[in-house]
Amino acid sequence: MSEPITYAGAGVDVEAGDRAVELMKADVRRATRPEVLGGLGGFAGMFDASALARMDRPVLATSTDGVGTKVAIAQALDIHDTIGFDLVGMVVDDIVVCGAEPLFMTDYIATGKVVPERIAAIVGGIARACEQAGVALVGGETAEHPGLLEPDEYDVAGAATGVVEHAAVLGPQRVRPGDVVLGLASSGLHSNGYSLVRKVVEHAGWALDRHVDEFGRTLGEELLEPTRVYCRDLVDLIRTEGLDIQALSHVTGGGLAANLARVLPGDVFARVDRGTWTPPPVFSTVQSLGRVPQADIERTLNMGVGFVAMLPADQVDLAVSTLAERGIGAWPMGEVTTLEDAPVVDGVEVVRGAKGVDGGSVQVVGQHPGDAAQATPTRRVMPMRDRVDLEAAQEPVRRD
Numbered sequence: 001m002s003e004p005i006t007y008a009g010a011g012v013d014v015e016a017g018d019r020a021v022e023l024m025k026a027d028v029r030r031a032t033r034p035e036v037l038g039g040l041g042g043f044a045g046m047f048d049a050s051a052l053a054r055m056d057r058p059v060l061a062t063s064t065d066g067v068g069t070k071v072a073i074a075q076a077l078d079i080h081d082t083i084g085f086d087l088v089g090m091v092v093d094d095i096v097v098c099g100a101e102p103l104f105m106t107d108y109i110a111t112g113k114v115v116p117e118r119i120a121a122i123v124g125g126i127a128r129a130c131e132q133a134g135v136a137l138v139g140g141e142t143a144e145h146p147g148l149l150e151p152d153e154y155d156v157a158g159a160a161t162g163v164v165e166h167a168a169v170l171g172p173q174r175v176r177p178g179d180v181v182l183g184l185a186s187s188g189l190h191s192n193g194y195s196l197v198r199k200v201v202e203h204a205g206w207a208l209d210r211h212v213d214e215f216g217r218t219l220g221e222e223l224l225e226p227t228r229v230y231c232r233d234l235v236d237l238i239r240t241e242g243l244d245i246q247a248l249s250h251v252t253g254g255g256l257a258a259n260l261a262r263v264l265p266g267d268v269f270a271r272v273d274r275g276t277w278t279p280p281p282v283f284s285t286v287q288s289l290g291r292v293p294q295a296d297i298e299r300t301l302n303m304g305v306g307f308v309a310m311l312p313a314d315q316v317d318l319a320v321s322t323l324a325e326r327g328i329g330a331w332p333m334g335e336v337t338t339l340e341d342a343p344v345v346d347g348v349e350v351v352r353g354a355k356g357v358d359g360g361s362v363q364v365v366g367q368h369p370g371d372a373a374q375a376t377p378t379r380r381v382m383p384m385r386d387r388v389d390l391e392a393a394q395e396p397v398r399r400d
Contacts, residue, residue, distance in 0.1 A: 011146025013114055020119035020142060027123065031130035031137035033103070045138025047104050057166035061100035064159040065090040069194040073223045075152055076208055080118050083156060084125025085226035086191040090252065091158045092133050092231045093307070097248045097263070099170035100162035101235050105130055107140040107158040112149035114142060122156060125226075133231035135160060170238070172265040172359065174246035179310045181260070181270050181334035182319055186306030187228035188282055192253045193300040197223065200290035214281035222282050230307050233326045240322055243315050249308040255299045257351040257362040260308050264360025269342030269350075272334035275366040279304035284371070295349065298364065310336065336360075 008014075021040070028040055037046035052058040067086040074083045084107075092102040107126050109119060119142050130137040149155075189197065201208075201219065208220030215222040238245050247263040256272065264270060283304060287297050297303070309330075311319055316332050323330040337343065344350060345365045352361045 011113070012144045016114040016116050017119075017142055017144065019116040020114060020123075022116075027120075027127035028137055031127035031135070033134070033136040035103070036136045036138055042139070045104065045106060045136075047136065047138060052163060055163070055165055058163050059100070059166050059169060061095045061098050061102075061162045061164060062159065063091050063094040064157065065094065066155065066157040067191040067227075069198060070191050070223075071155055072198060073194070073208070073220065075154070077220050077224060079224060080121040081125045082224055082226045084122055084127070085129040085229060087126055087156050087158045088129035088133060088135070089227035089229040089231075090191050091160045092130075092135050092162070093229065093234075093250050094252075095160055095162040096231055096234045097170070097250050098164060099168050099238055099245075099248075100164035102133065102135045102160050102162035102231055104136040104138045105158055105160040106138060107156065109140070109142045109154055109156050110145055110149065111142065111154035112144070112146055113151035114144045118154075122154070126156075126158070129226075129229050133229050134235070135231065168238075170245060170247050172247060172263055175264055175268060175310050175336060175360075176246070177268060177336055177338045178313060179246055179336040180313045180316050180332050181272060181336065182309040182311060182316060182330055183272075183277060183305045183333040184230065184307040184309065184323065185228075185277075185329035186251070186280075186302045186304055188222065188225040188280060190227040190252070190302055190306060192302065194223075196290070196292070196297075196300050197286055200286050200292065204289045206289070212281075212285065214285060228306050228328075230328070233323065233328055234307070234309075236326075237309070237319065237322055240318070242318055243311065243322070245309055245311050245319075247310045251302045251305050251307060255301065256303060256305050256308070257349075257364050258299065261351050261359045261362045262357045263310075264336070264362070266358055266360055267339045268336050269339050269344070269361045269363070270334055270336045271343060271345075272362065272364045273366045274364060274368045274371075276331055276333040277304060278369050305333070308333075 025040055035048040037048055067083060067090060070086060071083060074080050087107065091105060095102045109122060123140065127137050206219055208218065210219045212219050212222065234248065237243065249259045249263045251259050260270060283301055286292065320330045339361060344363060348363055348365055350361050350363045
């Protein structure tokens with residue numbers, strides 16, 4: 001007679017999941033808000049939404065995302081407490097784009113084998129990032145998938161919900177010619193383009209423990225630098241007296257030009273000047289190691305710009321100083337003009353809309369300081385109206 005088959009024998013360790021929950025409890029309890037009802041372990045996270053009744057026309061905003069193949073770096077280095085910052089940043093900072101304040105978040109972790117300490121480290125990072133962002137972590141789930149994922153493999157995803165008054169929604173409808181494009185510094189690669197980065201590193205034969213002088217640390221430490229979480233800083237910026245933030249753009253997949261074009265109305269043009277900032281060394285290192293074409297790397301990586309804000313020109317100084325007080329570097333990098341009179345640099349790509357959005361037009365010109373190899377040739381500038389065509393992408397362990 002054959003031995004009986006058990007759940008544990010099939011590769012799912014329920015007790016390990018329970019131990020993981022015990023290890024993460026303290027971190028999760030700190031990632032809360034007064035509106036949260038109940039505690040860890042329920043079937044659903046609950047949030048008191050009675051405050052919405054006092055709003056004139058509350059609009060809910062929601063977003064979901066993951067961190068892509070950056071998890072492969074965390075797994076290779078066996079460092080798992082920073083990937084949560086990447087997840088939170090990718091999710092809640094998308095919500096801020098429309099002017100909404102993110103309220104609560106849930107997460108999902110799929111892994112080949114539940115190692116309690118590893119799961120607790122991941123969730124601990126998520127909780128600390130939520131605490132920093134002012135977002136409640138109201139639930140989550142860990143699923144053990146033996147046979148589908150290797151024991152040390154995992155992936156993470158999350159979803160969040162926020163709210164904004166209808167009259168305060170940011171976006172293309174607010175942008176006007178004359179507005180300034182303000183760049184906000186990224187903390188590094190953030191969580192996009194790691195398939196390209198990993199391919200370049202592999203091709204170059206660089207080990208993750210290799211010390212890179214330009215970084216002042218190892219390659220692995222640089223690649224694992226957490227995504228900057230802008231959420232609370234941008235919510236406060238939007239509410240700052242004397243500032244009229246018209247639109248925001250989160251620079252993620254697709255790069256600067258494409259994400260900026262998504263939040264512009266169809267009848268305007270924005271020209272961004274590379275000469276206004278110097279990307280951190282990791283970007284030039286990846287580009288030179290892989291001989292990555294300029295257009296390709298700019299469509300893949302954020303190039304040192306994690307967010308973009310559009311606002312009236314006379315408010316730029318206040319915005320820059322307000323962000324500086326919060327430790328975020330910001331600088332004017334371009335301006336918005338009418339599509340008809342757009343100062344297009346001939347021969348340089350113009351990006352119009354992206355990801356299904358028929359948005360405005362964006363052109364990135366010039367070269368980054370000290371980067372002669374990427375110089376844009378001197379070309380005549382012609383109004384947009386004179387151009388012919390510029391449109392040529394098994395069972396879960398419950399934690400909620």
